Amino acid sequence: MSTKDLILSTAKDMISEVGFHKMTTANLARRAEISEGTIYRHFESKEDILQHILDNFDEKYQQLAGQCRARMSHNELSIEDLLGSHFAFVDANSADIKIVLGTYSILDLTRRSMARFIERMRGLFEEFLTRGMARGTVRGVAVHDTGMIIANMFFGLMRIKLYWPEYPDFSAEAVDFCRRSLIFVEEKERS
Amino acid sequence: MSTKDLILSTAKDMISEVGFHKMTTANLARRAEISEGTIYRHFESKEDILQHILDNFDEKYQQLAGQCRARMSHNELSIEDLLGSHFAFVDANSADIKIVLGTYSILDLTRRSMARFIERMRGLFEEFLTRGMARGTVRGVAVHDTGMIIANMFFGLMRIKLYWPEYPDFSAEAVDFCRRSLIFVEEKERS
Amino acid sequence: MSTKDLILSTAKDMISEVGFHKMTTANLARRAEISEGTIYRHFESKEDILQHILDNFDEKYQQLAGQCRARMSHNELSIEDLLGSHFAFVDANSADIKIVLGTYSILDLTRRSMARFIERMRGLFEEFLTRGMARGTVRGVAVHDTGMIIANMFFGLMRIKLYWPEYPDFSAEAVDFCRRSLIFVEEKERS
Amino acid sequence: MSTKDLILSTAKDMISEVGFHKMTTANLARRAEISEGTIYRHFESKEDILQHILDNFDEKYQQLAGQCRARMSHNELSIEDLLGSHFAFVDANSADIKIVLGTYSILDLTRRSMARFIERMRGLFEEFLTRGMARGTVRGVAVHDTGMIIANMFFGLMRIKLYWPEYPDFSAEAVDFCRRSLIFVEEKERS
DNA sequence: TATGAATGAGGCTTCATTCAT
DNA sequence: AATGAATGAAGCCTCATTCAT
Numbered sequence: 001m002s003t004k005d006l007i008l009s010t011a012k013d014m015i016s017e018v019g020f021h022k023m024t025t026a027n028l029a030r031r032a033e034i035s036e037g038t039i040y041r042h043f044e045s046k047e048d049i050l051q052h053i054l055d056n057f058d059e060k061y062q063q064l065a066g067q068c069r070a071r072m073s074h075n076e077l078s079i080e081d082l083l084g085s086h087f088a089f090v091d092a093n094s095a096d097i098k099i100v101l102g103t104y105s106i107l108d109l110t111r112r113s114m115a116r117f118i119e120r121m122r123g124l125f126e127e128f129l130t131r132g133m134a135r136g137t138v139r140g141v142a143v144h145d146t147g148m149i150i151a152n153m154f155f156g157l158m159r160i161k162l163y164w165p166e167y168p169d170f171s172a173e174a175v176d177f178c179r180r181s182l183i184f185v186e187e188k189e190r191s
Numbered sequence: 192m193s194t195k196d197l198i199l200s201t202a203k204d205m206i207s208e209v210g211f212h213k214m215t216t217a218n219l220a221r222r223a224e225i226s227e228g229t230i231y232r233h234f235e236s237k238e239d240i241l242q243h244i245l246d247n248f249d250e251k252y253q254q255l256a257g258q259c260r261a262r263m264s265h266n267e268l269s270i271e272d273l274l275g276s277h278f279a280f281v282d283a284n285s286a287d288i289k290i291v292l293g294t295y296s297i298l299d300l301t302r303r304s305m306a307r308f309i310e311r312m313r314g315l316f317e318e319f320l321t322r323g324m325a326r327g328t329v330r331g332v333a334v335h336d337t338g339m340i341i342a343n344m345f346f347g348l349m350r351i352k353l354y355w356p357e358y359p360d361f362s363a364e365a366v367d368f369c370r371r372s373l374i375f376v377e378e379k380e381r382s
Numbered sequence: 383m384s385t386k387d388l389i390l391s392t393a394k395d396m397i398s399e400v401g402f403h404k405m406t407t408a409n410l411a412r413r414a415e416i417s418e419g420t421i422y423r424h425f426e427s428k429e430d431i432l433q434h435i436l437d438n439f440d441e442k443y444q445q446l447a448g449q450c451r452a453r454m455s456h457n458e459l460s461i462e463d464l465l466g467s468h469f470a471f472v473d474a475n476s477a478d479i480k481i482v483l484g485t486y487s488i489l490d491l492t493r494r495s496m497a498r499f500i501e502r503m504r505g506l507f508e509e510f511l512t513r514g515m516a517r518g519t520v521r522g523v524a525v526h527d528t529g530m531i532i533a534n535m536f537f538g539l540m541r542i543k544l545y546w547p548e549y550p551d552f553s554a555e556a557v558d559f560c561r562r563s564l565i566f567v568e569e570k571e572r573s
Numbered sequence: 574m575s576t577k578d579l580i581l582s583t584a585k586d587m588i589s590e591v592g593f594h595k596m597t598t599a600n601l602a603r604r605a606e607i608s609e610g611t612i613y614r615h616f617e618s619k620e621d622i623l624q625h626i627l628d629n630f631d632e633k634y635q636q637l638a639g640q641c642r643a644r645m646s647h648n649e650l651s652i653e654d655l656l657g658s659h660f661a662f663v664d665a666n667s668a669d670i671k672i673v674l675g676t677y678s679i680l681d682l683t684r685r686s687m688a689r690f691i692e693r694m695r696g697l698f699e700e701f702l703t704r705g706m707a708r709g710t711v712r713g714v715a716v717h718d719t720g721m722i723i724a725n726m727f728f729g730l731m732r733i734k735l736y737w738p739e740y741p742d743f744s745a746e747a748v749d750f751c752r753r754s755l756i757f758v759e760e761k762e763r764s
Numbered sequence: 765t766a767t768g769a770a771t772g773a774g775g776c777t778t779c780a781t782t783c784a785t
Numbered sequence: 786a787a788t789g790a791a792t793g794a795a796g797c798c799t800c801a802t803t804c805a806t
Contacts, residue, residue, distance in 0.1 A: 003765085019297035021212045025801060035767045037803080046801065098296065105293030105354060106210030115355060139371070145364040149344065152351060156343025163296060164306060173336040180330070181372035194790075216776060226792045231777065233790095385786080401679035403594045407780060417788045419782080428780065480678065487675030487736060488592030497737060521753070527746040531726065534733060538725025545678060546688060555718040562712070563754035576769075598797060608771050613798065615769095 004042045006032050008056075011049045016095035020050060020103050047109060050099070054113040057096040061117060064089050065124050072131055079183060080175055082128055083154070086121075087171045090158050098162050101155075121151040129182070138182050150178060195233040197223050199247075202240045207289035211241060211298065238300060241290070245304040248287040252308060255280050256315050263322055270374060271366055273319055274345070277312075278362045281349050289353050292346075312342040320373070329373050341369060386424045388414050390438070393431045398477035402432065402485050429491060432481070436495040439478040443499060446471050447506050454513055461565060462557055464510055465536070468503075469553050472540050480544050483537075503533040511564070520564050532560060577615040579605050581629075584622045589671035593623060593680065620682060623672070627686040630669040634690060637662050638697050645704060652756060653748055655701055656727070659694075660744045663731050671735050674728075694724040702755070711755050723751060 001009070010032040014023040025046060029036040043049045068085060071077040090097055104114040126147035132138030157174055160167050192200070201223040205214040216237060220227040234240045259276060262268040281288055295305040317338035323329030348365055351358050383391070392414040396405040407428060411418040425431045450467060453459040472479055486496040508529035514520030539556055542549050574582070583605040587596040598619060602609040616622045641658060644650040663670055677687040699720035705711030730747055733740050 021297065024799080026799090029768095036801090037768065038766055040802070041765065102296035105289065106213065111354065118351070118355075141368075142364055145359075145361050146368060148351070148358070148361055149348070149365050149368050152347025153340065153344035154347075155350070156345075156347040157340070159346070160309075160339070160343060163302065167339075168336075170336050170339055173333055174340050177332075177337060177340050177372050181368050215774080217774080227776085228778080228793065229791055237776070403679065406778080408778090411789095418780090419789065420787055422781070423786065484678035487671065488595065493736065500733070500737075523749075524746055527741075527743050528750060530733070530740075530743055531730070531747050531750050534729025535722065535726035536729075537732070538727075538729040539722070541728070542691075542721070542725060545684065549721075550718075552718050552721055555715055556722050559714075559719060559722050559754050563750050597795080599795080609797090610772065610799080611770055619797070 003034065003038065007034070007039060007042055007049065008052055012053050012095045012099065015050070015053070016098035016102070020046075020099075020107065047107070050103070050107070051109060053096065053099060054110060057093065057100070058113065058116060058120075060093060060096075061089070061120060065120055068124055069127065072128060075131075075135070077128070079128070079179055082125075083171070083175050083178065086154060090161065094162055097158060101159055101162070118148075118151055118155070121154070122147040125150045132182075137184060139184060141182065146182075153178070194225065194229065198225070198230060198233055198240065199243055203244050203286045203290065206241065206244070207286035207293070211237075211290075211294050238298075241294070241298070241300060244287065244290060245301060248284065248291070249304065249307060251284060251287070252280070252311060256311055259315055260318065263319060266322075266326070268319070270319070270370055273316075274362070274366050274369065277345060281352065285353055288349055292350055292353070309339075309342055309346070312345070313338040316341045323373070328375060330375060332373065337373075344369075385416065385420065389416070389421060389424055389431065390434055394435050394477045394481065397432070397435070398480040398484070402428075402481075402489065429489070432485070432489070432491060435478065435481060436492060439475065439482070440495065440498060440502075442475060442478070443471070443502060447502055450506055451509065454510060457513075457517070459510070461510070461514075461561055464507075465553070465557050465560065468536060472543065476544055479540060483541055483544070500530075500533055500537070503536070504529040507532045514564070519566060521566060523564065528564075535560070576607065576611065580607070580612060580615055580622065581625055585626050585668045585672065588623065588626070589668035589675070593619075593672075593676050620680075623676070623680070623682060626669065626672060627683060630666065630673070631686065631689060633666060633669070634662070634693060638693055641697060642700065645701060648704075648708070650701070652701070652705075652752055655698075656744070656748050656751065659727060663734065667735055670731055674732055674735070691721075691724055691728070694727070695720040698723045705755070710757060712757060714755065719755075726751070 007028070011023065011028055014028060014031060025036050025039055029039060039049075043052070064085065068077060068082060071081070100110060100114050100117065103110040105111070122144075124147075126143045129138055129141060129143040129146055133140060133143070153174065157170055160170070198219070202214065202219055205219060205222060216227050216230055220230060230237075230240075234243070255276065259268060259273060262272070291301055291305050291308065294301040296302070313335075315338075317334045320329055320332060320334040320337060324331060324334070344365065348361055351361070389410070393405065393410055396410060396413060407418050407421055411421060421431075425434070446467065450459060450464060453463070482492055482496050482499065485492040487493070504526075506529075508525045511520055511523060511525040511528055515522060515525070535556065539552055542552070580601070584596065584601055587601060587604060598609050598612055602612060612619075612622075616625070637658065641650060641655060644654070673683055673687050673690065676683040678684070695717075697720075699716045702711055702714060702716040702719055706713060706716070726747065730743055733743070
């Protein structure tokens with residue numbers, strides 16, 4: 001791994017564990033086993049490291065969104081698949097998401113990044129709903145707003161999953177909750 | 192207003208605006224027009240100020256929960272009322288909630304406070320669902336998990352409302368989303 | 383007890399226990415159950431309190447010295463009596479002495495007070511030696527220097543007694559040490 | 574000189590001159606012509622500096638004690654030599670000793686260091702007495718207690734020497750005082 | 765590229781002293 | 786006489802950033 005990537009991945013772990021303010025350049029250097037000066041050879045500032053982390057994260061989410069869209073265009077994506085792939089994404093990228101959730105309220109940098117992330121999710125869910133309505137499987141709802149609502153419910157559950165791991169997993173119940181609200185009941189019954 | 196309350200309310204504003212770390216004791220003193228030393232006549236530490244804010248907030252939410260429970264016991268509380276009173280609560284206490292949302296991931300103090308808050312909300316929603324199911328107006332759902340899901344959807348929407356106020360208000364649509372998922376359709380039609 | 387004396391005696395205890403710097407006016411007021419402001423009605427400053435304590439101590443030692451001189455003038459004071467009365471004085475005034483020993487190196491105030499104290503002791507011991515030599519019971523020694531040496535041996539032992547109370551009591555052995563050095567052996571044999 | 578040693582030696586001078594509390598990190602940095610932050614690159618805290626000074630001092634005394642013991646084992650060490658080498662040690666390490674004498678009553682750190690120092694001196698003097706008694710040059714005395722008494726007399730004289738340098742030097746007289754008390758008179762007469 | 769010592773601004777907190785009541 | 790809130794200077798320490806090697 002290049003020194004730059006080493007710094008990036010170490011910083012990602014540390015910020016997600018202790019927060020941006022409590023990761024100091026001294027801590028970071030010690031944990032990455034480099035010198036403090038080296039950090040500044042690869043990044044302009046501490047915030048610049050965060051910027052790179054957030055940019056990488058955005059790319060990863062765009063990949064997921066692309067895959068979902070591809071499957072949607074072949075009518076191969078159920079609501080379970082859509083939400084399920086998102087839950088899996090959270091599990092695979094928990095450090096990034098903890099960083100986003102932990103700093104959006106104090107750093108403009110992350111605030112913008114999170115806005116972009118939410119907007120991408122909302123757009124994807126909106127597209128899902130629009131296609132479903134066109135095919136007659138989804139009830140008639142306000143797609144823009146409802147996309148936002150699902151995105152945010154999703155965010156809320158992620159927070160619990162990441163910060164209160166002692167709670168059981170609500171994923172399945174959450175999918176049911178959405179299904180009941182969105183999908184015409186005749187196609188599937190539940191207990 | 193007593194000096195203690197002045198410090199408390201100034202700190203509440205500042206923390207919600209810039210975050211706990213960026214509210215320094217020097218800033219706080221300047222904005223409250225007192226000296227830095229005075230802060231420590233009324234509070235043991237900077238964290239102690241936050242503790243007081245969080246305790247006050249918890250009390251306020253317990254009042255709301257108490258009122259909701261009272262109305263529930265007279266069957267006077269629709270899902271619109273329940274969620275509506277919560278949206279109103281957020282508007283009235285936006286600074287407190289921004290503080291909770293902005294620091295739970297970095298301060299154990301707030302982490303515990305937020306856990307308490309979520310648990311209170313979940314409990315209230317669970318009670319609402321249980322009563323509705325007994326009366327036959329709410330579908331059979333897993334009340335514990337579903338309470339959590341609603342609480343977290345709610346949290347997600349609050350975040351948008353508080354940090355991206357440029358977005359339109361999703362409250363009404365969110366109520367509909369829940370209603371569709373939870374309430375038997377015969378009693379009400381939607382567009 | 384007057385408020386002034388209450389402050390004085392509380393301060394004496396505190397300074398001897400924790401040192402002058404660690405006795406704060408806030409601590410002192412709390413322990414004496416008065417307000418901080420009251421201290422300044424009776425004393426000009428924190429150092430002024432110490433000044434009073436030291437002055438009182440000096441008076442008490444002058445009384446002891448006076449009594450010793452009175453008994454010396456009647457030839458009623460053996461070296462055991464002289465040192466013994468000093469050891470007793472230390473026990474009765476341990477707080478004052480701890481204060482002197484604990485602050486002479488950092489406060490000019492006490493430095494002067496301690497110099498006065500040592501000089502008084504030296505003078506008393508010198509007088510004792512001079513009389514003893516005149517009577518033929520004490521060897522011929524340099525009275526001025528030897529007075530100083532005894533005074534300082536005495537100080538050294540006080541320090542142990544006060545700060546390392548876990549050590550056994552060396553008083554008797556110290557008296558023997560001095561006796562051997564000063565008193566003609568024919569009048570008493572030792573093992 | 575390395576920066577660490579510069580800090581150490583500057584701090585040693587300052588603490589011995591004005592006391593531990595009155596040497597502030599700002600003062601120290603200014604006098605050593607470094608920045609305050611630099612202090613903390615080399616030491617964990619202000620107390621840590623003191624710890625290093627005390628440890629160095631302990632090492633130096635252990636060297637002296639080792640040399641004395643070596644000469645004792647060849648019967649080459651008179652009481653004049655023993656006390657004389659200690660007086661010389663004080664002159665050469667006056668700053669360290671002032672620090673010990675000035676802070677043992679307020680800092681546990683130094684209290685322990687001083688206890689160690691006294692105990693080492695006592696042990697050395699005890700060994701001297703025991704050998705002397707075995708050889709028949711020293712009177713029969715309680716070696717443990719007497720070692721302590723000499724050590725403390727010595728400490729007392731050091732204090733005068735260091736804090737009241739205007740006094741004449743009592744060293745020679747002190748050696749005589751001890752000699753009279755300890756050494757069999759037949760081998761030497763005094764005036 | 766990498767190091768790590770040095771910087772200095774700024775953070776939180778303490779404390780002797782003052783002053784209106 | 787007594788109170789106790791308020792002050793502000795100063796104390797210890799941290800940390801992002803720079804720079805000579």
